[in-house]
Amino acid sequence: MADDADVIVVGGGLAGLVAACEVADAGKRVIVVDQEGEQSLGGQAFWSFGGLFLVDSPEQRRLGIKDSYDLALQDWTGSAGFDREEDLWPRRWAEAYVAFAAGEKRGWLRAMGHRIFPVVGWAERGGYDAMGHGNSVPRFHVTWGTGPGIVEPFERRAREAQKSGRLTFKFRHRVDALTMTGGAVDGVSGAILEPDPVERGQSSSRKIAGDFTLRAQAVIVASGGIGGNHDLVRKNWPARLGQAPKSMISGVPEHVDGRMIGITEQAGARLINRDRMWHYVEGIRNWSPIWPRHGIRILPGPSSMWFDATGRRLPSPLFPGSDTLGQLHYIMGTGHDYSWFVLTQSIIKKEFALSGSEQNPDLTGKSWLMTARRATNKGAPAPVEAFKSKGADFIVRDDLESLVSAMNALTGDNLLKIDQIKAQIEARDREIENPYVKDTQVMNIHNARRYIGDRLIRTAKPHRILDPAHGPLIAVRLNILTRKTLGGFETDLDSRVFGGDGKIMPGLYAAGEAAGFGGGGMHGYRSLEGTFLGGCLFSGRNAGRAAAKAAG
């Protein structure tokens, strides 16, 4: 039987698009199959904030940030905590990826028209020692145009290849099996789903209208992770984090269902580090949801006070923006699935950013005027103000007593005592006047303000939380929000997949989240942020180039 293409890519998200562009540009024929409709092309990346981990970039240098490959690798390995035999390939991928981020990543994207917002963000700041978790310097580069801005160059390249006949899209084609001949993967089969005109990101019909089989010399699995499938998240939940949360919200669309991971594993591929995941603890329920249980992650600045469900302040260094996994670990240990930020209007205005392209119309719409208002406006950006007034997790009050009583009413748990909360806030507030601070969160705020980017748009001037001049007071109930899958299919640096017997499976490649962003988990346990889109770019590129080369 003749092949339908040289290479088949499963998944039209960022990793799949990048891989397909590389195959087509190498002069080979490629088919991209995706279970969703054409309107959802780009997958999760379209919805993303477009944050990219870059090392020693011109944007960093302009802001006086000194970064290097060595420093970034030190931070990466300190965060990853590789400690398993199966971390061999993830570790190699980590080294190669940090070199990519310090080397050709920016120039490669720039040549395709990609641009970066000039103020570099500082995510995952850690707070342990120099070899521990966290970014020693700001490295989170936001794409000008956010998620759509990172998808655009690859969609453009793909559409050009489509016009010239080298690339074919097959939307509403759901892969149900990999086909194999003589031990080599040589195609896919599955169901054709009925057309469905839902909006991008909404759940689409799973009604079957037909079936299909496609053959090629190689198949690249770029089907994303498991974050939209809470049953799978719970099944893979690591014992070290305690019981899986009873209540979670979803930071990804429902198509991030993990189904293709099971299918690929069944064909013999080796899935490693499935217990490593990256879920956020600052999730808020979306008042205007697109997908089921839709939650948004707050990208917090350093000043909000963070309390657990019982009213205890989170211990140092678990401040907003410091250590996502450490915070998750702590919160799961409280026996409750939620925690609280308590802050002021001055803090929300400057420090709350919401992760997601639709939540940042200024950056997504590439409007300098709107973006400049972040620094000059009286209120927070409009999407944040909308959450403040309409979001189910937000409480706004003029005095602490009524704030705490509304917090108790929201959860119905009645765990918070006004005196306990008040004493902790007043103690912290006394440290604001003190130049020789002992409160590590306040020290952290002073440190953040030494960076011009934070001082300009991310860190409020230190003030007392109970100072009415900075009010009203705001409490935000924070939920656990599923997002990224850090483990995945074990791959070599050409993105070739290993089988359960430790040998490369001929014809099979994996990229993006399905491959743990490279190697089966290049992040180890923790991410430095902005590393997921980049992991899709790097692993998709490697997969596409290698598969095209192997196709002869």
Ligand SMILES: Cc1cc2nc3c(=O)[nH]c(=O)nc-3n(C[C@H](O)[C@H](O)[C@H](O)COP(=O)(O)OP(=O)(O)OC[C@H]3O[C@@H](n4cnc5c(N)ncnc54)[C@H](O)[C@@H]3O)c2cc1C
């Ligand atoms: C709101 C949001 C904000 C984010 N912000 C950032 C950020 O700032 N920086 C960062 O680095 N990362 C960010 N991320 C993460 C990043 O966007 C994702 O990790 C990345 O885009 C995953 O890409 P992917 O191609 O691997 O998978 P996906 O985008 O999930 O694409 C997989 C595709 O495969 C298809 N598929 C699955 N199974 C099948 C099957 N059986 N048959 C056919 N098709 C199938 C799906 O329909 C989907 O289109 C964010 C994510 C979200 C949702």
